[in-house]
Amino acid sequence: MTPRTGRCLCGAITYEFTGDPLWRAHCHCASCRKQTSSPMTSFFCVSLDNFVFTSERPAAFNSSPGVTRKFCRQCGSPIAYQSVARPDQIDIYACTLDDHKDFEPEYHVFWDERVPWLNIEDELEKKEDG
Numbered sequence: 001m002t003p004r005t006g007r008c009l010c011g012a013i014t015y016e017f018t019g020d021p022l023w024r025a026h027c028h029c030a031s032c033r034k035q036t037s038s039p040m041t042s043f044f045c046v047s048l049d050n051f052v053f054t055s056e057r058p059a060a061f062n063s064s065p066g067v068t069r070k071f072c073r074q075c076g077s078p079i080a081y082q083s084v085a086r087p088d089q090i091d092i093y094a095c096t097l098d099d100h101k102d103f104e105p106e107y108h109v110f111w112d113e114r115v116p117w118l119n120i121e122d123e124l125e126k127k128e129d130g
């Protein structure tokens with residue numbers, strides 16, 4: 001299978017992965033909102049066995065206990081989310097993908113934390129928490 005690829009805005013961080021993501025979701029939590037300065041963000045999760053950074057390593061910030069958010073130290077693009085609760089997985093910010101056809105959202109999470117001015121009328125499941 002041809003690896004799927006992604007990168008940050010400036011291109012200093014690049015990655016590739018194989019296989020199907022474990023899940024794909026839109027997140028409305030307050031932490032993602034602050035970190036991305038956007039009303040919501042979108043992730044897909046892959047096994048670390050199937051994922052590799054093909055560039056230098058991104059910088060890391062501990063946004064809450066056990067949670068690391070990775071970003072490009074040059075351009076600031078958010079790249080990945082990792083939790084000690086799921087040490088063998090990495091969640092990738094979906095808009096870093098080179099080909100947006102590689103992302104197909106399945107549901108929303110933290111729907112109860114969403115901003116009131118973003119109108120979303122899709123048919124996807126809306127989960128109140130993660």
Ligand SMILES: [Zn+2]
Pocket residue numbers: 008009010011012013072073074075076077
């Ligand atoms: Zn960058």
Ligand SMILES: [Zn+2]
Pocket residue numbers: 027028029030031032033110
């Ligand atoms: Zn979130």
